[in-house]
């Protein structure tokens with residue numbers, strides 16, 4: 001049985017459509033991440049599930065029961081907000097207990113659940129403090145604890161890590177992953193940070209402009225992006241997108257790059273690629289720096305970023321097209337050097353004029 | 364406020380503020396001293412106030428005189444009712460304007476704001492006629508009711524509720540709280556600083572109000588303290604009882620002083636305009 005099911009969900013604010021006919025099934029116990037740029041509607045979609053917004057069309061089911069007509073408190077979901085939304089005038093303990101008291105859980109039971117959550121999230125030291133006396137990270141743990149004690153069927157997170165500093169964000173991310181492994185409760189997590197999405201998700205739902213662009217495991221989304229939008233949104237450094245002319249070379253696609261280089265790929269030929277010009281997608285790790293006379297294309301290094309374990313080189317092709325490329329960590333390339341680019345045609349992606357992705361190998 | 368912030372005040376400022384404070388306090392001390400003198404001694408020469416004998420006879424007379432006690436009771440009842448009423452109505456209205464969607468909300472709010480701009484003087488005759496026609500003068504209702512239309516209170520509470528992030532309401536709704544429970548258990552407690560500010564100002568205003576009680580309450584038993592004391596000045600007491608009059612003034616000011624001492628923290632904040640923090 002599906003943990004959560006959205007079918008044909010649409011939402012408008014006034015005349016502005018924010019969610020357009022979205023359908024989605026989330027399995028029991030799955031960790032799903034809604035990933036998309038700012039303003040794409042991912043918070044709205046989450047709030048529809050929570051019941052904080054009313055949908056205009058479609059249906060939402062949790063555990064097989066239709067919930068879209070129920071108030072938020074009756075949906076058996078818990079939400080962690082970006083700004084924590086703790087009750088400022090209550091102690092941490094009362095924050096945790098408030099929801100349980102509302103639903104008539106006995107004080108004994110409340111005490112037990114709080115004790116468990118306190119242990120999991122290590123918030124025992126400040127149970128009697130008020131939120132104003134906590135650091136951002138501590139507040140976030142309390143907010144998560146407040147969700148856990150409710151033992152809901154579904155957890156909703158709206159960018160819960162975005163207010164934390166980098167180190168704490170990474171730590172909390174790991175803790176969330178562990179929490180999910182322990183609880184095995186369905187979770188929906190909203191973020192615009194693709195690293196969070198890649199590391200946390202069982203499946204990623206990439207959203208752009210009111211619609212779902214792709215649903216897939218992190219590796220599917222990375223390896224077989226359904227659209228050029230998904231390709232450019234997932235992965236750092238960003239994928240290279242180069243306008244090309246694609247041609248049929250014996251059933252496989254070959255792409256003529258702007259500098260004249262012909263790149264042979266293992267992507268099955270599709271007539272859609274011939275129309276109106278296509279776009280070639282090359283991940284930086286598939287464009288390696290080699291000696292000046294080697295590789296498929298000559299280029300000039302412009303900017304060199306040394307990251308330690310690898311080196312990112314921004315290299316210009318003969319016609320000036322700039323590509324993000326990778327070299328070894330001990331690379332000696334200097335800006336201005338003439339280099340060769342070894343492009344892995346097997347790992348290339350082609351996007352038809354409408355943005356649809358074409359990839360090597362079976363679909 | 365940290366003590367570090369207090370420490371670095373220039374000496375000149377301290378001296379200036381002390382002197383200004385002294386000037387403010389001087390008339391009050393004068394009133395206090397006069398109230399401690401027998402009226403007949405003051406008749407001869409007010410400078411005798413600086414030399415003994417001092418006496419509490421004026422205060423004894425106040426307590427002995429049933430009339431002042433009645434006025435004190437009236438003032439207390441009217442001020443408390445008005446304060447409670449304003450807090451109750453302003454909180455509900457503020458919540459409504461800040462959180463409920465209803466047609467005409469913005470226009471209605473503007474109408475409330477217009478209320479801020481209309482002085483009491485402009486409406487007092489009409490108000491008098493209204494209460495006269497309803498034969499309601501000389502009742503607590505008449506003394507309290509006009510004060511309940513408090514555009515400033517509605518405005519203050521609306522802004523205060525608006526400043527509370529909606530995420531808080533939403534978290535409470537997800538926690539299974541009804542709309543009333545969200546209001547009562549979550550939002551209202553967060554407005555306590557604003558309630559205190561509004562309550563204190565309303566109470567002071569009601570306590571010190573002179574004009575409307577003067578018009579509405581003509582029956583001696585319905586006078587408030589301010590009107591009652593002023594009325595005392597027009598009889599022989601004004602000529603003969605300066606000490607008694609001053610004792611009345613001190614007496615009238617005491618409740619305000621007591622309130623101030625209790626709610627000092629909130630009053631200072633309110634005046635400093637930091638009530639939101």
Ligand SMILES: Nc1ncnc2c1ncn2[C@@H]1O[C@H](COP(=O)(O)OP(=O)(O)OP(=O)(O)O)[C@@H](O)[C@H]1O
Nearest residue numbers: 013016018036037038039040041042043044045192
């Ligand atoms: N209450 C509202 N009234 C009108 N428009 C709204 C409302 N809430 C959201 N929108 C609009 O809906 C769109 C989607 O908003 P949403 O908050 O879902 O974006 P998001 O993907 O969560 O973005 P972010 O990453 O910035 O949080 C935005 O264009 C926003 O302006």
Ligand SMILES: [Mg+2]
Nearest residue numbers: 042043044158
């Ligand atoms: Mg959002």
